[in-house]
Amino acid sequence: MNRRNFIGALAGAATGSLAASALPKIEASTMQAQLEALSVFGRPAGGTFQNGVSRVGYSDEDIAGRKFVMDLMRKAGATVRIDTAGNIFASRPGSETSLPPVLFGSHIDSVPNGGNFDGDLGSLASVEILRILNDRNIVTRRPLTAVIWACEEASFAGSALNGSRIAAGITKADELKQVWRGITKAEAIRRIGGAPERLEAARIAKGAYHAYLELHIEQGGTLAREKVPVGVVEGIVSIDNYEVVIQGFSNHAGTTPMLDRQDALISASHLTLAVREIAISETGGQVGTVGHLEILPNATNVIPGEVRMHIEFRDLSSAKLDRMGEKLKARAAVIATDSRTEIRITRAGHNESAMAATEIQRLIESAANRLRLDSRHLPSGAGHDAQMMATLMPMGMIFVPSIGGISHSPKELSSWQDCANGANILFETVMDLAR
Amino acid sequence: MNRRNFIGALAGAATGSLAASALPKIEASTMQAQLEALSVFGRPAGGTFQNGVSRVGYSDEDIAGRKFVMDLMRKAGATVRIDTAGNIFASRPGSETSLPPVLFGSHIDSVPNGGNFDGDLGSLASVEILRILNDRNIVTRRPLTAVIWACEEASFAGSALNGSRIAAGITKADELKQVWRGITKAEAIRRIGGAPERLEAARIAKGAYHAYLELHIEQGGTLAREKVPVGVVEGIVSIDNYEVVIQGFSNHAGTTPMLDRQDALISASHLTLAVREIAISETGGQVGTVGHLEILPNATNVIPGEVRMHIEFRDLSSAKLDRMGEKLKARAAVIATDSRTEIRITRAGHNESAMAATEIQRLIESAANRLRLDSRHLPSGAGHDAQMMATLMPMGMIFVPSIGGISHSPKELSSWQDCANGANILFETVMDLAR
Numbered sequence: 061m062n063r064r065n066f067i068g069a070l071a072g073a074a075t076g077s078l079a080a081s082a083l084p085k086i087e088a089s090t091m092q093a094q095l096e097a098l099s100v101f102g103r104p105a106g107g108t109f110q111n112g113v114s115r116v117g118y119s120d121e122d123i124a125g126r127k128f129v130m131d132l133m134r135k136a137g138a139t140v141r142i143d144t145a146g147n148i149f150a151s152r153p154g155s156e157t158s159l160p161p162v163l164f165g166s167h168i169d170s171v172p173n174g175g176n177f178d179g180d181l182g183s184l185a186s187v188e189i190l191r192i193l194n195d196r197n198i199v200t201r202r203p204l205t206a207v208i209w210a211c212e213e214a215s216f217a218g219s220a221l222n223g224s225r226i227a228a229g230i231t232k233a234d235e236l237k238q239v240w241r242g243i244t245k246a247e248a249i250r251r252i253g254g255a256p257e258r259l260e261a262a263r264i265a266k267g268a269y270h271a272y273l274e275l276h277i278e279q280g281g282t283l284a285r286e287k288v289p290v291g292v293v294e295g296i297v298s299i300d301n302y303e304v305v306i307q308g309f310s311n312h313a314g315t316t317p318m319l320d321r322q323d324a325l326i327s328a329s330h331l332t333l334a335v336r337e338i339a340i341s342e343t344g345g346q347v348g349t350v351g352h353l354e355i356l357p358n359a360t361n362v363i364p365g366e367v368r369m370h371i372e373f374r375d376l377s378s379a380k381l382d383r384m385g386e387k388l389k390a391r392a393a394v395i396a397t398d399s400r401t402e403i404r405i406t407r408a409g410h411n412e413s414a415m416a417a418t419e420i421q422r423l424i425e426s427a428a429n430r431l432r433l434d435s436r437h438l439p440s441g442a443g444h445d446a447q448m449m450a451t452l453m454p455m456g457m458i459f460v461p462s463i464g465g466i467s468h469s470p471k472e473l474s475s476w477q478d479c480a481n482g483a484n485i486l487f488e489t490v491m492d493l494a495r
Numbered sequence: 496m497n498r499r500n501f502i503g504a505l506a507g508a509a510t511g512s513l514a515a516s517a518l519p520k521i522e523a524s525t526m527q528a529q530l531e532a533l534s535v536f537g538r539p540a541g542g543t544f545q546n547g548v549s550r551v552g553y554s555d556e557d558i559a560g561r562k563f564v565m566d567l568m569r570k571a572g573a574t575v576r577i578d579t580a581g582n583i584f585a586s587r588p589g590s591e592t593s594l595p596p597v598l599f600g601s602h603i604d605s606v607p608n609g610g611n612f613d614g615d616l617g618s619l620a621s622v623e624i625l626r627i628l629n630d631r632n633i634v635t636r637r638p639l640t641a642v643i644w645a646c647e648e649a650s651f652a653g654s655a656l657n658g659s660r661i662a663a664g665i666t667k668a669d670e671l672k673q674v675w676r677g678i679t680k681a682e683a684i685r686r687i688g689g690a691p692e693r694l695e696a697a698r699i700a701k702g703a704y705h706a707y708l709e710l711h712i713e714q715g716g717t718l719a720r721e722k723v724p725v726g727v728v729e730g731i732v733s734i735d736n737y738e739v740v741i742q743g744f745s746n747h748a749g750t751t752p753m754l755d756r757q758d759a760l761i762s763a764s765h766l767t768l769a770v771r772e773i774a775i776s777e778t779g780g781q782v783g784t785v786g787h788l789e790i791l792p793n794a795t796n797v798i799p800g801e802v803r804m805h806i807e808f809r810d811l812s813s814a815k816l817d818r819m820g821e822k823l824k825a826r827a828a829v830i831a832t833d834s835r836t837e838i839r840i841t842r843a844g845h846n847e848s849a850m851a852a853t854e855i856q857r858l859i860e861s862a863a864n865r866l867r868l869d870s871r872h873l874p875s876g877a878g879h880d881a882q883m884m885a886t887l888m889p890m891g892m893i894f895v896p897s898i899g900g901i902s903h904s905p906k907e908l909s910s911w912q913d914c915a916n917g918a919n920i921l922f923e924t925v926m927d928l929a930r
Binding site: 278279280281282285297299301310311312313314315316317318319320323325326328329330332333336339340345347348349350351352353354355358359360361362363364370372374440441442443465466467468469 | 713714715716717720732734736745746747748749750751752753754755758760761763764765767768771774775780782783784785786787788789790793794795796797798799805807809875876877878897900901902903904
């Protein structure tokens with residue numbers, strides 16, 4: 061179908077957007093009250109909202125937070141169930157009960173020592189939408205389902221998006237046997253009400269839902285710097301991870317003349333700078349990072365004999381990532397020769413990008429227009445549960461500004477008005493999709 | 496006194512060197528047999544000479560090696576004593592017993608997993624000289640004393656040159672209470688026959704000896720690369736150690752645009768390359784090394800927020816080191832601005848250089864000429880017991896080539912002929928000084 065028809069299919073009718081502008085508004089004070097209420101679960105002892113939160117997935121704090129949110133869902137008149145992976149679904153019928161529901165939500169687990177906006181904003185805004193509809197007896201054509209995904213943040217052996225990944229049917233061998241904080245993943249899932257022995261029952265079939273929407277803080281600084289309150293996510297970037305081993309020769313730092321050296325750290329320094337140069341050498345939002353680096357033997361008076369490092373490139377376009385990888389290898393070859401070291405580069409990981417449906421991007425943009433909010437399109441450099449849903453249905457994401465671009469930190473902050481704006485755009489878009 | 500007179504004072508008479516060329520020669524096979532015999536003390540189980548040695552100072556292996564060497568000394572007719580610091584002295588009278596003796600020697604302790612030449616060569620060559628003189632009933636004018644310094648390699652809290660440092664009267668507060676491998680330094684010294692409660696008795700008075708000579712492997716690759724069999728050491732370099740803390744800002748590697756970053760590792764990479772550039776930007780043997788570097792948080796997907804690193808500069812000239820330090824700070828200021836990081840640089844250590852006496856350098860050079868061996872002058876980039884003796888008396892050092900410049904490794908290797916050449920030059924120079 062062409063784009064216009066598809067919008068029609070998703071949103072009922074292109075002109076339907078006019079009616080949606082009459083929706084009740086979610087207030088900044090409401091979002092503040094909700095986020096502050098949730099923040100107590102996992103708050104550092106003696107701290108305040110500003111001290112952030114440690115609500116790690118599957119922990120006691122997570123379980124307490126989930127109970128709080130499920131109570132809110134029930135108060136909003138929704139039917140609450142936990143799937144076998146531990147994901148929480150709050151359902152509200154539509155006037156045409158046989159239609160696939162609109163799915164929207166986020167997560168409430170956090171990284172250790174994280175902030176009170178990452179995940180929480182989209183989760184609580186979703187429940188608030190159900191509450192308003194219930195209070196005002198508004199019935200949508202399609203059923204609505206708010207979802208809280210289990211353990212979005214990396215917890216087990218570095219694996220993130222735990223609940224949504226299982227829902228998308230992507231499981232890893234021996235995943236349930238992974239041990240973390242003294243318990244297996246099977247036990248962890250059981251703790252939060254899941255049933256690990258029937259994990260396949262959590263799988264969502266294609267066509268089971270109409271579309272997926274997620275409101276989230278940007279976690280980067282683009283919107284805040286440009287003073288744009290609404291981000292329309294184009295997609296979630298693809299990630300290439302490279303493992304690098306640089307072999308030099310360890311020798312006495314006093315007795316080895318400069319020109320005789322095969323210093324693995326000199327080689328690694330050149331390569332680290334090359335990664336940055338490659339990332340900034342063309343226009344676009346691509347990024348390149350060396351976040352991890354280890355030296356052997358790492359002694360003050362010994363020339364580094366070996367360096368192991370990880371390089372990460374992210375962009376929406378896999379073709380661009382491939383090109384960056386080729387540039388990296390070409391630069392590494394020159395650096396290896398110049399520094400008389402051996403550089404071995406292995407692509408250790410590749411995450412496919414997940415594109416947001418163009419039609420949903422347009423619905424979000426037009427909702428922002430109706431609410432007289434500037435918006436801009438941008439990629440998501442971070443991973444989200446939405447990328448798992450994109451494998452099953454049309455997906456869209458709404459970003460609100462992160463002050464200073466800070467995230468995964470107690471300093472993570474968004475203004476209450478930006479939070480409310482995001483919640484209202486989510487509300488508008490859900491209603492458009494449900495019509 | 497002028498140089499000529501000083502040579503006269505040290506070597507009896509400038510023309511005396513002609514007579515020395517008639518000395519008996521130490522054979523390559525003798526040095527091989529001696530070094531192989533010592534190598535069994537601390538050899539890895541089931542290994543051979545090629546597997547290196549772990550004869551760490553004050554260990555059981557060290558004690559066994561010391562006993563072996565003391566037996567050799569006694570067989571060479573010398574009078575053996577251990578001072579209160581655990582240094583071993585083997586004395587042989589001269590015809591004028593009241594003259595200060597000529598002192599020469601090295602050490603037999605090794606780093607863990609070290610080689611069989613570092614220290615051992617100079618130690619065994621010194622004892623072999625006493626043996627030859629004893630066998631042939633050659634009596635020198637001055638008395639001779641061969642010395643094996645206790646624990647030259649770093650063992651306690653990083654402190655090296657343990658025995659010679661105490662002999663030079665340089666002790667550190669609470670040094671004897673330092674614990675290593677489960678025992679205090681006091682106990683360690685007692686184990687090898689010292690008397691830690693009377694450590695000051697190990698102090699050597701200025702004027703007590705006529706001069707100090709040490710034969711050692713180069714531990715660098717200059718002589719081997721230039722195919723020069725004899726190195727005349729100009730002095731032992733000065734070392735400046737800098738502690739560096741780079742403060743950037745830790746953030747999400749996916750969501751933070753390249754131009755918003757304050758990446759501490761980018762800053763550290765520029766600084767690491769600057770250290771090398773500063774070291775090679777002027778002629779001379781100066782070296783600069785970043786051997787130690789740590790990143791926080793050191794996670795693949797997090798922009799490095801902090802880097803801690805150590806920088807070391809070495810050169811004979813303190814003035815040059817000061818200049819390199821100034822260049823470092825100037826470069827760091829530019830790098831900090833460009834990378835939007837804060838760089839704090841602190842000079843954490845400064846070892847003074849120890850110059851070899853010009854007169855002894857000339858004696859070594861003329862001994863090489865008599866033996867028809869090429870020689871070249873070069874600095875020692877590594878520390879040696881000789882630098883402690885240089886604070887008390889005229890000092891000289893002889894280097895022989897290290898194949899590939901490798902040291903502190905089982906791969907440490909010098910040819911038997913180079914070892915014998917070094918021993919013969921030590922012999923010639925000792926005899927010149929003792930005349």
